[in-house]
Amino acid sequence: MVSEIRKGEGPKFESTLRTRSNTIYDEAVGCLRTGDKKETRKFLSVAQARTFMQTVAIAAKTRRFLQEELHTSIRGLFYQLKFTLGEDIDEDLFTEQGESNALIEDLEVALNVKREDLHLTTDRKGFVAGSMKIKDKFGGEETTIDLSRQGRSGWSVPSDVDNNMEIDSLDADFVLVVEKDALWQRLNEDKFWREENCLLVTPKGQSTRGTRRLLRKLADKKLPVYCLMDCDAWGWYIYWTIKTGSMNLAYLGRDFAVPEAKFIGVTMSDIKEFPFLEKLTIRAKDVDVKRAEEMMGYPWINRHKDWVRELKLVLKTRKKLEQDALQGERLTFVGEYIKKKIENKEWLR
Amino acid sequence: MAEDMFEQFREHSVAEFFKKNRQMLGFSGKVRSLTMIVHEFTTNALDACEEAGILPEILVEVEELDRNKDHYRMTIKDNGPGIPKSHLGKALGQMLAGTKFHRYLQQRGQQGIGAAACTMFSYVTTGQSTKAVTCHKGKRIVADIAIDFKKNKPVITVLEENSAEETGLTVTAEFKDVRYERSNYGVYEYLKRTALANPHCSITLVEPDNEQTTFPRSVEKNPNRPYEIQPHPLGLTPHDLLEFAKHSRENKRLSSFLQNTFARVSAAKVNELRELTPKLNFNKRPDKLTWDEAERLVKAFSQVKWIAPAMDSLVPIGKERVEASFTNIFNPEVLMVTERKPKVYRGGIPFMVEVGIAYGGGVSAAQKRGEVMRFANKVPLLFDAGGCAITETIKTMDWKRYNIRNFEEEPIAVLINLVSVHVPYTSAGKQAISHEEDVMLEIKNSVMEASRGIQRYISSKKKAHEIATKKKVIGRYVHQLSSDLASLADADAERIEKKLNKLIEERYVRRKEEGDSTENN
Secondary structure (H helix, E strand, O other): OHHHHHOOOOOEEEEEOOOHHHEEEEOOOOEEEEOOOEEEEEOOOOOOHHHHHHHHHHHHHHHHHHHHOOOEEHHHHHHHOOOEEEOOEEEEOOOOHHHHHHHHHHHHHHHOOOHHHHOEEOOOOOEEEOOEEEEEEEOOEEEEEEHHHOOOOOEEOOOOOOOOEEEEEEOOOEEEEEOOHHHHHHHHHOOHHHHHOEEEEEOOOOOOHHHHHHHHHHHHOOOOEEEEOOEOHHHHHHHHHHHHOOOOOHHHHHHHOOOOOEEEEOOOOHHHHOHHHHHHOEEOOHHHHHHHHHHHHOHHHHOOHHHHHHHHHHHHHOEEEOHHHHHOOOOOHHHHHHHHHHHOOOOEO | OHHHHHHHHHHHHHHHHHHHHHHHHOOOOHHHHHHHHHHHHHHHHHHHHHHHOOOOEEEEEEEEEEHHHOEEEEEEEEOOOOOOHHHHHHHHHOOOOOOOOOOOOOOHHHHOOOHHHHHHHHHHHHOOOEEEEEEEOOEEEEEEEEEEOOOOEEEEEEEEEEEOOOOEEEEEEEEOOOOOOOOOOOHHHHHHHHHHHOOOOEEEEEOOOOOEEEEOOOOOOOOOOOOOOOOOHHHOOHHHHHHHHHOOOOOOOHHHHHHHHOOOOOHHHHHHHHHHOOOOOOOOOHHHOOHHHHHHHHHHHOOOOOOOOOHHHOOOOOHHHHHHHHHHHOOOOEEEEOOOOOEEEOOOEEEEEEEEEEEOOHHHHOOOOOEEEEEEOOEEEOOOHHHOHHHHHHHHOOHHHHOOOOHHHOOEEEEEEEEEOOOOEOOOOOOOEOOOHHHHHHHHHHHHHHHHHHHHHHHHHHHHHHHHHHHHHHHOOHHHHHHHHHHHHOOOHHHHHHHHHHHHHHHHHHHHHHOOOOOOO
């Protein structure tokens, strides 16, 4: 850009287009990724001047973090860049965190790096318990964390599991991801992970980038990844984000997707086998129905016949089922349910 | 005794007739009546000054004597040639006795019913006589003019007679049943528009609250005098024809009357008329012409192919003059005035349309929004706007095409002057132009022509504003971007900033000159 300016040209940079039309499903890998369409961002354009300046400001700031070997959260970055442009200018560099968050994504795409590589962190949310040890180099110290000795709280997944962090030892046959923290706590108390020799993970709702990245790394170690979610719009969305990645972050591609993941429940078909669930169904909301209809339209979903069948059942009965229903009969029933599902390979892909 | 009663009755009836029929003469409504009075005296003054080659200077003073009784005193003073003693009574005291009747030329006075009607109006409403001070050819006469209703004759009492160096006429009269108002129909607006159409005159108005306004002269030369032409057959009504015929003493036959009185009527054309009206005797005395015959003749006129009347009988205000007076009175941000050739309507009546459109600047400051100022032969038309072809044309214009989003709310003032020896009025009130197809089309074309100029201005201004905005929007980010780029590339921030600013300057100034609107996204 500097040389462009010196040559008397307006500064610009090229970036992959992040529109929905440039989001494609990579069949070979089984994840969403961005297409080949590019766009050019220009400073000498009224519509783009402000975001252009902001993007460069983020770049300059993160370069300094890298030089100083320090990390900051995306919120921290926002606050560092939230200042007035000049004494005679009644405008701030950034006014809302939404602005900087979106531009961080732009910068990742344009530079083809992950934000974690730019020393930007996000809030932690996911938790893990199981027989795994992790070496964590942080703040000039190295600690080994034993995930089987974290008591009731579990190990909190950091936003960056790649830089200065590695798996020291791992002894598990599979990974179990449960949507809700409540269920994770139930299974943790039941020592499910020890009995079944698995890693027990909860993203606590939608997965953070750190959790998704961790699941990817575990899948790379040939561990099967089983997911237990609600049978509703939100549960499906969380599962598919883990499996194929989200459209918004499609540019992250395979690094953040786990196409091997399997959906073991809960499903509307479970009612047939466990009649007590019938009483615990809830009327599906409009958003659930709409989401089910949308999903049937996505090529990466409707290629799985068992999913189509399950979604049709939801649309027909207009009911949904939450994973907590599995504790309806007996608190410890859920463990039996999972074991049965995995043993009999009763899952949706 | 009986005769006395009859006399009384007659006296009474003239006054009653006037009272009952004064709407016909334009005295309808209190505000309108006052405007009509001012109209009569100022048009007389302007015509007299122009005829005598004097640059007009007019003073109008309105005094409120008793607002509750709608009682006012009006003084109208001009610097014209004045009136000789012998003509004083006729000019100010006898209805239909002016100098303009039966003169066929483009003249303001065509509109009026004369100053005498004002004298009568004053007398009927207040019982007071009108006072005149006239300075004519070195003589100054102060006179009192009353009206003898019995004889429809002025009664002049000379109060003073002495010598004077200046010239001019001052008329003072009291009126009731009138009202002073600063509305769109009032005296102020009337005089302002008169000044607009007559940049060679200087008009001062003193309002009842003693506020004095002068519309100064902006052109130091009187307009060319229109010259008298013979009426063209296509402009005549049966009534006109009868009037001319009645006063035709020198012609013994209808055929010679037609040839001698009207333009473009040759012996050959008379023969054509003969063929069209086989039953009509063209050898009869013209003053014996009947209404029915006149009607048939007028119908025949429209079937004959005539040579158009002389076009140079039309005297417009003129482009430079409109520009000067608009600048003088409104000082607008932008002004467009048309200058178009005369056209004809009804197959042969020449007319001309002048349009001036002023936008922004003084128009905004004067709080004027979508103002339409209609004129006929430079005389403002304030009333009956609803039925007027000019108003209609403005209303039906697609103003959005001219970058004027909402005509009624934009700071825009439009002057439209229709010039013709025969203005097609809708009614005897002479305040609205009738919907003549040819006239309406020409008005529309003229307004469109002027509007295009305004449009060009507004859009170039918009563009310039857009460019300036763009420059400003982008410019405010230069400093921050430069310092970040410098820190990323380990370069010199000041140099980058300088170079970027230069880049923006070049890019957006160049675009403005080229008028290039494509934003390079």
